[in-house]
Amino acid sequence: MSNSRPLALVTGASSGIGADLARELARDGHDLVLAARRVAAMQTLADELKGLGASATVIAADLSKPGAAAALVGELASRKLVIDVLVNNSGLGDHAEFVAEDMTRISEMLQVNMVALTELTRLLAPGMVQRRRGRILLVASTAAFQPGPHMAVYCASKSYVLSLGEAIGHELRGSGVDVTVLCPGATLTEFSKVASTEGMALHRSPIASRMSSAEVARQGYAALKRGRRVIVTGAMNSVAALLVRFLPRATVISMAATALSKA
Ligand SMILES: NC(=O)c1ccc[n+]([C@@H]2O[C@H](COP(=O)([O-])OP(=O)(O)OC[C@H]3O[C@@H](n4cnc5c(N)ncnc54)[C@H](OP(=O)(O)O)[C@@H]3O)[C@@H](O)[C@H]2O)c1
Secondary structure: OOOOOEEEHHHHHHHHHHHHHHHHHHHHEEEEEEOOHHHHHHHHHHHHHHHHHHEEEEEHOOOOOOOHHHHHHHHHHOOOOOOOEEEEEOOOOOOOHHHOOOOOHHHHHHHHHHHHHHHHHHHHHHHHHHHHHEEEEEOOHHHHHOOOOOOOOHHHHHHHHHHHHHHHHHHOOOOOOEEEEEEOOEEEEEHHHHOOOOHHHHOOOOOOOOOOOOOOHHHHHHHHHHHOOEOOOHHHHHHHHHHHOOOOOOHHHHHHHHOOOOO
């Protein structure tokens, strides 16, 4: 590294939670590598981060393409960028009935939400372990805690992220590398437009008001710094995540189906 500021890679830094996580990291003394498809949005963010004292490198990456994680890590190596903090945030959802769901969309979700996240972690964690220093944040969702009819693939992909993060976190105890899984509930970002979730019962419920991405990032980053294994943002979301452990599975699935249904 060319200076002493730790370096953080944030995927999905072109909008929403990822952009706000990059702001949190910059405010806390990190330089940034921003990766996603929309370069112009990340360039604007990089300029903003300069005002917070951080330098930011923008790398275009389409993580839905097989091999994209390895290509990104190759790009980091060729620029001699050593990552101290990995934030796996890129992700997308899809509101659809499984039997009619677009196959390309399914493949994109699996690649971005699970494959690229796993490969980036597998490729960057060994260096952190060797240096006995590092932090890894995996962005899952409250969707991880139960199956989600009408968003079956998305919810299953987030269950994978939660399971992976908890297991890796356990394996890496005492290594100097902390793993935190961030589980936001409904958050005001571009996610709902991309995933076509507008109009879902969940979003109309008075007890499930959507949080701002800035608040989700604030809570997620604080948990990462404390080395917490799992953080659910928002009191109601925490209660719901706890409750599903004690209710019969069939009841939980019916409740999720209702919450995720559209009028
Ligand atoms: N908003 C919610 O209600 C909510 C709730 C729970 C969890 N989450 C999770 O939070 C994370 C961030 O989502 P968000 O809410 O901030 O939504 P968002 O504003 O839509 O941001 C999604 C980010 O993922 C990136 N991304 C999507 N496809 C990509 C691809 N093929 N290659 C590289 N990057 C890609 C996007 O960048 P480009 O389009 O520029 O590539 C964008 O920066 C996701 O993992 C999401 O599942 C969101």
